[in-house]
Amino acid sequence: MPGPVSLAEQVKEVWTSDEGSMAKDTASNRWPKIVQGMVDDVAETAATAVDRPQQEEALSIQAALKEIKDDMLQNRVLRPLPSDGRDDIDGYNERLEQLGGKCTWLACPWLFGECYLYRRVQTIFALTHHWRDYDIFKRQKDSTFAKSCKAVEELSARYMQVIANSTLPGDATNEEARKLLFVEMTEVALWGNATDLSLLSNLSLDQIQSLQGREAIAKSQRNIVDNDTDAVWQYLSSPLRFNRRIDIVLDNAGFEFFTDVIYAAYLLESGLASVIVFHVKDFPWFVSDVIAADVESLFQHLESASIFPNRSFIDQVVPRLRAHFDSGAMSIKQHSFWTTAYSFHQMKALAPGLFKSLQVSSMVIFKGDLNYRKLTKDGLWPHTTPFKDAIGSMGAESGIKVLALRTNKSDTCVGVESQERVDALNEEAPHGVWIRNGKYAVVSFSDGEKTDGK
Structure with a gap:
């Protein structure tokens, strides 16, 4: 039967x-x-x-x-x-x-x-x-990245400021400021497929802790329809008992990959991670997905005076990023499963070695729309379906801590807190626009445990 x-x-x-x-x-x-x-x-x-x-x-x-x-x-x-x-x-x-x-x-x-x-x-x-x-797709990747030079310069400047603030001693006041910096940097990684960095607060430490700073960050989160940032921070800010490896399953090359590397460097330098593993595709995929060659290509672009004549902050950032790769704190990994048509619901059965590797990771960050579609089996779930339920064998009892950072650009979206919120979104952006136009997003987290809820 x-x-x-x-x-x-x-x-x-x-x-x-x-x-x-x-x-x-x-x-x-x-x-x-x-x-x-x-x-x-x-x-x-x-x-x-x-x-x-x-x-x-x-x-x-x-x-x-x-x-x-x-x-x-x-x-x-x-x-x-x-x-x-x-x-x-x-x-x-x-x-x-x-x-x-x-x-x-x-x-x-x-x-x-x-x-x-x-x-x-x-x-x-x-x-x-x-x-x-x-x-x-290399010609297109290179052209798109060159056009994002202003955003790269802005993010480089902000990153140096964030690093100065994120290594503060851990008293209660500074802990709150560290959380707000984490929120901002996570949003940079979330919205990294757009070169509009208007979300950057560019606030000093004192300003971040002010009412104005809190309001600016709250406003930036308005369009995140499933927001588990607090749960992620609570997990990552706990004291390190052992080396914390974070895996990032990448999406687009170019500016988005730059934001991913910046985010990874922030996680390392702020003490939230010990090792970062980037997962790249084996061959050109979905127009602009990151392949192994795109890593060195990124550095070649960053070191190009013709693309970036204004080098004040870039010349400070690039050596830091290279040092992380040279030391092994950042590395890349490939696996053929990423370029199959299977959803991640099938990973445990079809790629057990990869699945076990992710179980060992402290957290696996899945970037972008395609990874989200594969996590959720590209299903037309009710939008209030808990994220942990929608990701199947990657969710409850998997032992894998999954974080999806995704701007909504397809027909699937889960994790919205209530039907009332769904109704409000449908009124605000009718005909499914809020799940397709890239102006709304999710920061969805599953702890991989048996407990009920998100």
Whole structure:
């Protein structure tokens, strides 16, 4: 006799055919534009190539990419992926079979279809000789980061001020100030996919503790619809009994990655963490996700006088950041599970080694919308569903302390405290705008324990 159906199994996954959904708009409009951008990028690189075989391969790559775009526009069935030597291909093709072999671009599970898109693109490059390690999104990453130079300078200046304040002796007054600094730096990491740093208080220590400072921070938190920052602070501010390792599963390269590294450095230098492990993708993924090469690329950009002619604070920050990597206090790690189409509900069964590694971590921070969608199985949960329930095997009794920092940019959002709050959000930003426009966010925490509640 089959066992009881779990809550996660009952929840409908978002499909690209769902009327009025972000999924449908993305599949119909955004995906073809992204693929055309890939075609244009390869053409631009090939135009400067001196190697004839490389140019010839570029033509075949462009043809394969155009075929994907045409399949999208014609709403054709998703075809099985060719083997490129990596084990994850079987998982994609098995899922296609489970879906009946009839899923089309405009009628498939959104999370699977989107992962399938980037994995299919990777097979094109992996099966070449001259383009095997090519990052088709690097040009876009570099351009976007260069445009964020003012925000980088502002954050560098603020960071040096924060570090001066965050190492104060631990009396009661200073402890409260340390918490407010933690709130501010966590919000920098939360909103790091936007180069608008208007949320930075730029307040002195005395100002932070004033009524005006408290009000400024409270205002900045207004659009965080599930806010567990207090619980995270309570956990991290407890005395260190052993080395505290914090893992950060990264999202976007460029400015957001810079904010992540700044946040990690803050956690280290304020004594809230001992070691930081950044989890990067194995290959170019979802346009701008961080891959291993983006780490050195970040430092090359930061050290570029042409991008950053105003170097007063950047020259103070960069050596500190490099020193953390050189000492091993910061490091990067890769795992093939991050570029599968599986939700994190399946990690324990399909990637047990990774799951056990995260259990050893003091806290795992998942950045961005895709990681949030994978945590919650991209399900259309009631918005009041507790975060710990929505993340399934990563939640209660997992032994993993999970923190999700995510601006709302898709159809899934959980952890809202009450239906009254949901109703107010729907009135404030009707038609689901508050879960899609990137102006609202969550700071969601699960302690990984059996206890009820969030």
